[in-house]
Amino acid sequence: MHSGRTPERFTKHSLVAVSHAIERAALAEAEDGPLVVFALFQRLPYFDREREIYRRIAGRATVTVVGMVGGPPPDHLPDGVQAVALDEAEELAREWSVVALTPRFGASLVAYDRGEVTPAATLETGRLFDGHWGFRRDAALHEVIRLRERLAERLPGPARVALDEAVARVRDIPAGAGESRADAALRLLVRRGYRGAPPVETADGMLDEAGLRRWSGADGVTASGTLPVALVGLRVAEPAGAPERFGRRSAARESQAVLAAVTSVLRPVDRAVRVADNEFQLVLPALGEPEALAVVGRLHESIGALARAFPFVTYTVHAAVAVTTRRPLPTADLRAAVEWAVREGVPVAGLPPEPAPVGAR
Incomplete structure:
Protein backbone atom coordinates (compact mmCIF):
# COMPACT_ATOMS: atom_id res chain seq x y z
CA MET A 1 0.00 0.00 0.00
CA TYR A 194 -23.10 -4.38 3.51
CA ARG A 195 -22.21 -7.34 5.67
CA GLY A 196 -21.96 -9.62 2.64
CA ALA A 197 -24.41 -11.94 0.97
CA PRO A 198 -24.81 -15.55 2.16
CA PRO A 199 -23.35 -18.36 0.08
CA VAL A 200 -25.50 -20.27 -2.36
CA GLU A 201 -27.26 -23.14 -0.62
CA THR A 202 -28.32 -26.28 -2.47
CA ALA A 203 -29.92 -29.38 -1.03
CA ASP A 204 -27.25 -31.84 -2.20
CA GLY A 205 -24.24 -29.53 -2.55
CA MET A 206 -24.69 -29.35 -6.33
CA LEU A 207 -25.70 -26.56 -8.69
CA ASP A 208 -27.54 -27.08 -11.93
CA GLU A 209 -26.15 -25.42 -15.05
CA ALA A 210 -28.41 -22.37 -14.66
CA GLY A 211 -27.26 -22.03 -11.06
CA LEU A 212 -23.64 -22.17 -12.16
CA ARG A 213 -24.25 -19.37 -14.64
CA ARG A 214 -25.74 -17.18 -11.92
CA TRP A 215 -23.02 -18.00 -9.39
CA SER A 216 -20.13 -17.52 -11.82
CA GLY A 217 -21.50 -14.16 -12.97
CA ALA A 218 -22.46 -15.06 -16.53
CA ASP A 219 -25.87 -13.45 -16.02
CA GLY A 220 -24.46 -10.33 -14.33
CA VAL A 221 -21.40 -8.10 -14.45
CA THR A 222 -18.17 -10.05 -14.66
CA ALA A 223 -14.99 -9.80 -16.72
CA SER A 224 -12.37 -12.07 -18.18
CA GLY A 225 -8.83 -11.61 -16.92
CA THR A 226 -9.28 -11.18 -13.19
CA LEU A 227 -9.74 -14.21 -10.93
CA PRO A 228 -8.16 -17.52 -12.07
CA VAL A 229 -10.46 -20.52 -11.67
CA ALA A 230 -9.52 -24.19 -11.87
CA LEU A 231 -12.07 -26.47 -13.53
CA VAL A 232 -12.27 -30.23 -13.09
CA GLY A 233 -14.54 -32.28 -15.32
CA LEU A 234 -15.28 -35.76 -14.04
CA ARG A 235 -17.04 -38.84 -15.36
CA VAL A 236 -17.66 -41.69 -12.92
CA ALA A 237 -18.98 -44.89 -14.50
CA GLU A 238 -18.96 -48.63 -14.25
CA PRO A 239 -17.08 -50.36 -17.04
CA ALA A 240 -19.16 -51.71 -19.92
CA GLY A 241 -20.26 -55.28 -19.27
CA ALA A 242 -19.98 -55.04 -15.48
CA PRO A 243 -21.53 -58.16 -13.93
CA GLU A 244 -25.00 -58.09 -12.45
CA ARG A 245 -25.17 -57.89 -8.70
CA PHE A 246 -26.68 -60.50 -6.46
CA GLY A 247 -29.98 -59.31 -5.05
CA ARG A 248 -31.74 -56.06 -5.66
CA ARG A 249 -29.59 -53.24 -6.98
CA SER A 250 -29.66 -50.12 -4.81
CA ALA A 251 -29.01 -47.51 -7.50
CA ALA A 252 -30.12 -44.62 -5.30
CA ARG A 253 -27.69 -45.55 -2.52
CA GLU A 254 -24.83 -45.88 -4.98
CA SER A 255 -25.66 -42.56 -6.61
CA GLN A 256 -25.70 -40.79 -3.24
CA ALA A 257 -22.40 -42.41 -2.31
CA VAL A 258 -20.78 -41.17 -5.53
CA LEU A 259 -22.20 -37.71 -4.91
CA ALA A 260 -20.80 -37.67 -1.38
CA ALA A 261 -17.39 -38.79 -2.65
CA VAL A 262 -17.32 -35.99 -5.24
CA THR A 263 -18.40 -33.23 -2.85
CA SER A 264 -16.02 -34.41 -0.12
CA VAL A 265 -13.10 -32.69 -1.89
CA LEU A 266 -14.76 -29.24 -2.05
CA ARG A 267 -13.73 -26.21 -0.03
CA PRO A 268 -16.40 -23.72 1.15
CA VAL A 269 -15.61 -21.46 -1.83
CA ASP A 270 -15.92 -24.26 -4.41
CA ARG A 271 -18.98 -25.35 -6.36
CA ALA A 272 -19.96 -28.56 -8.14
CA VAL A 273 -22.37 -29.08 -11.03
CA ARG A 274 -24.03 -32.32 -12.03
CA VAL A 275 -24.20 -32.22 -15.83
CA ALA A 276 -25.36 -35.85 -16.27
CA ASP A 277 -26.15 -38.85 -14.09
CA ASN A 278 -22.49 -39.83 -13.97
CA GLU A 279 -20.75 -36.58 -14.92
CA PHE A 280 -19.74 -33.62 -12.78
CA GLN A 281 -17.87 -30.35 -13.06
CA LEU A 282 -16.02 -28.80 -10.13
CA VAL A 283 -15.30 -25.06 -10.04
CA LEU A 284 -12.32 -24.27 -7.80
CA PRO A 285 -11.58 -20.52 -7.54
CA ALA A 286 -8.01 -19.28 -7.16
CA LEU A 287 -6.36 -22.70 -7.62
CA GLY A 288 -3.57 -23.47 -10.07
CA GLU A 289 -3.05 -26.60 -12.13
CA PRO A 290 -0.94 -28.49 -9.53
CA GLU A 291 -3.61 -27.95 -6.88
CA ALA A 292 -6.36 -28.97 -9.30
CA LEU A 293 -4.49 -32.17 -10.14
CA ALA A 294 -4.18 -32.86 -6.41
CA VAL A 295 -7.97 -32.54 -6.17
CA VAL A 296 -8.29 -35.14 -8.95
CA GLY A 297 -6.03 -37.43 -6.93
CA ARG A 298 -8.26 -37.06 -3.88
CA LEU A 299 -11.31 -37.77 -6.06
CA HIS A 300 -9.74 -41.03 -7.23
CA GLU A 301 -9.12 -42.00 -3.61
CA SER A 302 -12.62 -41.12 -2.38
CA ILE A 303 -14.37 -42.86 -5.29
CA GLY A 304 -12.04 -45.86 -5.06
CA ALA A 305 -12.96 -46.20 -1.39
CA LEU A 306 -16.57 -46.89 -2.39
CA ALA A 307 -15.58 -50.50 -3.12
CA ARG A 308 -15.60 -51.10 0.64
CA ALA A 309 -19.29 -50.17 0.84
CA PHE A 310 -20.27 -51.65 -2.54
CA PRO A 311 -18.02 -54.68 -3.08
CA PHE A 312 -19.68 -55.61 -6.36
CA VAL A 313 -19.18 -52.15 -7.88
CA THR A 314 -16.03 -50.99 -9.70
CA TYR A 315 -15.97 -47.43 -10.97
CA THR A 316 -13.74 -45.97 -13.65
CA VAL A 317 -12.90 -42.28 -13.40
CA HIS A 318 -11.92 -40.00 -16.28
CA ALA A 319 -11.14 -36.35 -15.67
CA ALA A 320 -10.16 -33.13 -17.43
CA VAL A 321 -8.42 -30.17 -15.81
CA ALA A 322 -8.11 -26.53 -16.85
CA VAL A 323 -7.20 -23.22 -15.25
CA THR A 324 -8.93 -20.24 -16.80
CA THR A 325 -9.53 -16.52 -16.41
CA ARG A 326 -12.22 -16.57 -19.11
CA ARG A 327 -15.79 -15.49 -18.42
CA PRO A 328 -18.13 -17.14 -18.98
CA LEU A 329 -16.32 -20.26 -17.85
CA PRO A 330 -15.41 -22.66 -20.71
CA THR A 331 -17.63 -25.46 -19.39
CA ALA A 332 -18.48 -26.77 -22.87
CA ASP A 333 -14.76 -27.13 -23.67
CA LEU A 334 -14.28 -28.94 -20.36
CA ARG A 335 -17.04 -31.41 -21.18
CA ALA A 336 -15.52 -32.05 -24.62
CA ALA A 337 -12.16 -32.78 -22.94
CA VAL A 338 -13.84 -35.32 -20.66
CA GLU A 339 -15.42 -36.98 -23.73
CA TRP A 340 -11.98 -37.18 -25.33
CA ALA A 341 -10.46 -38.69 -22.16
CA VAL A 342 -13.17 -41.37 -22.06
CA ARG A 343 -12.82 -42.13 -25.76
CA GLU A 344 -9.01 -42.36 -25.64
CA GLY A 345 -8.84 -44.10 -22.27
CA VAL A 346 -6.83 -41.24 -20.72
CA PRO A 347 -7.20 -40.85 -16.94
CA VAL A 348 -6.69 -37.06 -16.90
CA ALA A 349 -6.88 -34.74 -19.91
CA GLY A 350 -6.04 -31.06 -20.12
CA LEU A 351 -7.50 -28.22 -22.13
CA PRO A 352 -5.18 -26.39 -24.57
CA PRO A 353 -3.47 -23.37 -22.99
CA GLU A 354 -5.41 -20.15 -23.27
CA PRO A 355 -3.99 -17.62 -25.77
CA ALA A 356 -1.90 -14.81 -24.40
CA PRO A 357 -4.08 -11.77 -23.63
CA VAL A 358 -4.18 -8.81 -25.97
CA GLY A 359 -4.97 -5.77 -23.84
CA ALA A 360 -6.82 -7.91 -21.30
CA ARG A 361 -5.86 -10.52 -18.81
Missing part, protein backbone atom coordinates in the same frame (compact mmCIF):
# COMPACT_ATOMS: atom_id res chain seq x y z
CA HIS A 2 1.22 3.46 -0.85
CA SER A 3 -0.35 5.42 2.03
CA GLY A 4 1.55 3.75 4.86
CA ARG A 5 -1.75 2.64 6.41
CA THR A 6 -2.34 -0.96 7.38
CA PRO A 7 -4.55 -2.43 4.64
CA GLU A 8 -7.93 -3.93 5.45
CA ARG A 9 -9.44 -7.01 3.81
CA PHE A 10 -12.61 -6.41 1.74
CA THR A 11 -14.93 -8.41 -0.47
CA LYS A 12 -16.01 -6.96 -3.77
CA HIS A 13 -19.55 -6.82 -2.37
CA SER A 14 -18.49 -4.23 0.22
CA LEU A 15 -16.24 -2.27 -2.15
CA VAL A 16 -19.08 -1.77 -4.62
CA ALA A 17 -21.01 -0.02 -1.84
CA VAL A 18 -18.10 2.30 -1.04
CA SER A 19 -17.47 3.06 -4.71
CA HIS A 20 -21.09 4.03 -5.25
CA ALA A 21 -21.04 6.26 -2.17
CA ILE A 22 -17.98 8.14 -3.47
CA GLU A 23 -19.44 8.49 -6.97
CA ARG A 24 -22.71 9.87 -5.64
CA ALA A 25 -20.86 12.26 -3.34
CA ALA A 26 -19.02 13.55 -6.41
CA LEU A 27 -22.40 14.22 -8.05
CA ALA A 28 -23.83 16.12 -5.08
CA GLU A 29 -24.68 19.78 -5.67
CA ALA A 30 -21.96 21.87 -4.01
CA GLU A 31 -20.13 25.13 -4.59
CA ASP A 32 -16.69 23.77 -3.77
CA GLY A 33 -15.05 23.11 -7.16
CA PRO A 34 -12.89 22.36 -9.01
CA LEU A 35 -13.66 18.64 -8.85
CA VAL A 36 -11.14 15.92 -9.81
CA VAL A 37 -12.13 12.25 -10.13
CA PHE A 38 -9.90 9.23 -10.76
CA ALA A 39 -11.27 5.70 -11.20
CA LEU A 40 -9.40 2.49 -12.04
CA PHE A 41 -11.81 -0.23 -13.18
CA GLN A 42 -9.50 -3.20 -13.98
CA ARG A 43 -11.64 -4.31 -16.99
CA LEU A 44 -14.11 -2.78 -19.46
CA PRO A 45 -17.28 -4.61 -18.28
CA TYR A 46 -16.95 -2.99 -14.85
CA PHE A 47 -16.76 0.47 -16.44
CA ASP A 48 -19.74 -0.31 -18.68
CA ARG A 49 -21.89 -0.84 -15.61
CA GLU A 50 -21.06 2.69 -14.36
CA ARG A 51 -20.82 4.46 -17.71
CA GLU A 52 -23.85 6.71 -17.13
CA ILE A 53 -22.60 7.78 -13.69
CA TYR A 54 -19.26 8.81 -15.19
CA ARG A 55 -20.99 10.69 -17.97
CA ARG A 56 -22.71 12.77 -15.26
CA ILE A 57 -19.52 13.13 -13.22
CA ALA A 58 -17.57 14.34 -16.27
CA GLY A 59 -20.26 16.99 -16.79
CA ARG A 60 -19.37 18.50 -13.41
CA ALA A 61 -15.69 17.69 -12.91
CA THR A 62 -12.71 19.66 -14.14
CA VAL A 63 -10.86 16.39 -14.77
CA THR A 64 -12.29 12.86 -14.91
CA VAL A 65 -9.79 10.04 -15.51
CA VAL A 66 -10.68 6.36 -15.90
CA GLY A 67 -8.16 3.59 -16.38
CA MET A 68 -8.31 -0.12 -17.19
CA VAL A 69 -6.27 -2.80 -18.89
CA GLY A 70 -6.30 -2.08 -22.60
CA GLY A 71 -8.48 0.99 -22.10
CA PRO A 72 -12.06 1.38 -23.34
CA PRO A 73 -12.75 1.77 -27.05
CA PRO A 74 -13.54 5.38 -28.06
CA ASP A 75 -17.29 4.74 -28.42
CA HIS A 76 -17.44 3.73 -24.74
CA LEU A 77 -16.21 7.11 -23.50
CA PRO A 78 -18.66 9.80 -22.40
CA ASP A 79 -17.70 13.35 -23.29
CA GLY A 80 -15.13 14.76 -20.89
CA VAL A 81 -13.78 11.42 -19.66
CA GLN A 82 -10.05 10.93 -20.12
CA ALA A 83 -9.14 7.27 -20.67
CA VAL A 84 -5.83 5.72 -19.62
CA ALA A 85 -4.77 2.32 -20.92
CA LEU A 86 -3.02 0.15 -18.34
CA ASP A 87 -0.54 -2.54 -19.23
CA GLU A 88 -1.30 -6.07 -18.08
CA ALA A 89 2.00 -6.31 -16.20
CA GLU A 90 1.90 -3.03 -14.27
CA GLU A 91 0.77 -2.86 -10.65
CA LEU A 92 -2.12 -0.52 -11.42
CA ALA A 93 -3.74 -3.28 -13.51
CA ARG A 94 -4.84 -5.01 -10.30
CA GLU A 95 -5.92 -1.83 -8.54
CA TRP A 96 -9.52 -0.80 -7.96
CA SER A 97 -9.56 2.87 -7.06
CA VAL A 98 -12.14 5.65 -6.91
CA VAL A 99 -10.99 9.09 -5.75
CA ALA A 100 -12.96 12.34 -5.68
CA LEU A 101 -11.34 15.62 -4.62
CA THR A 102 -12.34 19.28 -4.32
CA PRO A 103 -10.80 22.08 -2.21
CA ARG A 104 -13.31 21.30 0.58
CA PHE A 105 -14.15 17.63 0.07
CA GLY A 106 -12.36 14.38 -0.53
CA ALA A 107 -13.13 10.66 -0.60
CA SER A 108 -10.98 7.75 -1.69
CA LEU A 109 -11.02 4.01 -2.13
CA VAL A 110 -7.81 2.18 -3.07
CA ALA A 111 -7.82 -1.62 -3.16
CA TYR A 112 -5.63 -4.33 -4.69
CA ASP A 113 -6.95 -7.58 -6.10
CA ARG A 114 -5.66 -10.59 -4.14
CA GLY A 115 -6.78 -13.11 -6.78
CA GLU A 116 -8.63 -14.96 -4.02
CA VAL A 117 -12.23 -15.47 -2.94
CA THR A 118 -14.32 -16.06 0.15
CA PRO A 119 -17.66 -17.90 0.23
CA ALA A 120 -20.37 -15.59 -1.10
CA ALA A 121 -23.57 -15.56 -3.09
CA THR A 122 -21.59 -15.34 -6.34
CA LEU A 123 -18.02 -15.86 -7.46
CA GLU A 124 -17.74 -12.16 -8.31
CA THR A 125 -19.02 -10.74 -5.02
CA GLY A 126 -16.69 -13.00 -3.04
CA ARG A 127 -13.50 -11.70 -4.66
CA LEU A 128 -11.03 -10.42 -2.07
CA PHE A 129 -9.10 -7.15 -2.03
CA ASP A 130 -6.68 -5.45 0.35
CA GLY A 131 -6.95 -1.70 0.72
CA HIS A 132 -8.40 1.28 2.50
CA TRP A 133 -11.11 3.88 2.05
CA GLY A 134 -12.33 7.03 3.74
CA PHE A 135 -14.00 10.40 3.37
CA ARG A 136 -11.07 12.62 4.26
CA ARG A 137 -9.85 15.31 1.92
CA ASP A 138 -6.11 15.05 2.67
CA ALA A 139 -6.15 11.28 2.08
CA ALA A 140 -7.90 11.87 -1.24
CA LEU A 141 -5.31 14.54 -2.11
CA HIS A 142 -2.54 12.02 -1.40
CA GLU A 143 -4.13 9.50 -3.78
CA VAL A 144 -4.69 12.08 -6.53
CA ILE A 145 -1.02 13.07 -6.35
CA ARG A 146 0.04 9.40 -6.46
CA LEU A 147 -2.14 8.65 -9.48
CA ARG A 148 -1.07 11.85 -11.20
CA GLU A 149 2.58 10.78 -10.86
CA ARG A 150 1.79 7.39 -12.39
CA LEU A 151 -0.58 8.48 -15.14
CA ALA A 152 0.11 12.11 -16.09
CA GLU A 153 2.27 11.25 -19.11
CA ARG A 154 -0.66 9.31 -20.57
CA LEU A 155 -3.03 12.28 -20.32
CA PRO A 156 -3.38 15.06 -22.90
CA GLY A 157 -1.68 18.35 -22.06
CA PRO A 158 -4.86 20.34 -21.20
CA ALA A 159 -5.98 17.63 -18.76
CA ARG A 160 -2.58 17.70 -17.01
CA VAL A 161 -2.71 21.48 -16.68
CA ALA A 162 -6.27 21.39 -15.26
CA LEU A 163 -5.28 18.62 -12.85
CA ASP A 164 -2.25 20.53 -11.56
CA GLU A 165 -4.29 23.70 -11.10
CA ALA A 166 -6.96 21.79 -9.14
CA VAL A 167 -4.35 20.18 -6.87
CA ALA A 168 -2.74 23.56 -6.21
CA ARG A 169 -6.15 24.99 -5.27
CA VAL A 170 -6.76 22.16 -2.77
CA ARG A 171 -3.39 22.76 -1.14
CA ASP A 172 -4.30 26.41 -0.57
CA ILE A 173 -7.31 25.57 1.65
CA PRO A 174 -7.13 23.68 4.99
CA ALA A 175 -9.20 20.52 5.49
CA GLY A 176 -12.51 20.80 7.35
CA ALA A 177 -12.56 20.24 11.11
CA GLY A 178 -15.51 17.82 11.06
CA GLU A 179 -14.08 15.28 8.62
CA SER A 180 -13.20 12.62 11.20
CA ARG A 181 -16.74 12.58 12.61
CA ALA A 182 -18.37 12.35 9.18
CA ASP A 183 -15.92 9.60 8.18
CA ALA A 184 -16.73 7.56 11.31
CA ALA A 185 -20.49 7.85 10.69
CA LEU A 186 -20.15 6.74 7.08
CA ARG A 187 -18.08 3.73 8.09
CA LEU A 188 -20.79 2.61 10.49
CA LEU A 189 -23.46 2.91 7.79
CA VAL A 190 -21.41 0.89 5.31
CA ARG A 191 -20.70 -1.84 7.85
CA ARG A 192 -24.38 -2.15 8.74
CA GLY A 193 -25.63 -2.06 5.17
